[in-house]
Amino acid sequence: MAFAYTNSKGVTYYLHSKETTLRNGRRQTLYYFAKTVKEGALDQVPPGYEVMESRNGLPVLKRMK
Numbered sequence: 405m406a407f408a409y410t411n412s413k414g415v416t417y418y419l420h421s422k423e424t425t426l427r428n429g430r431r432q433t434l435y436y437f438a439k440t441v442k443e444g445a446l447d448q449v450p451p452g453y454e455v456m457e458s459r460n461g462l463p464v465l466k467r468m469k
Contacts, residue, residue, distance in 0.1 A: 406445035409437065411461045419455075419465075420444045437463045 407419040417437035422444050424432055435450065449455060453465045 405447060406441045407448050409455050409463045411457055411463060413461045415439070415461065417463050418442075419446045419449065421446055421450075435465045 408416050409419070410416045417439060418441050420436050420438055420442060422434045422436070424434055426432055435446075435453070449465070452468055454468050455463050456466045457463055
């Protein structure tokens with residue numbers, strides 16, 4: 405079951421991740437929210453991150469201090 409976040413407007417978003425290779429060859433994991441469950445959906449928020457909501461209602465991952 406994918407991690408779901410419902411924002412203040414009542415819209416549900418699902419957390420996903422994607423591995424990408426940067427120009428210098430280093431691998432990086434990208435996290436993003438989508439309205440539908442797609443390939444790469446995550447079951448939980450990665451350790452060290454928390455879900456915040458932007459002013460316009462979009463969920464974003466933020467590193468915890």
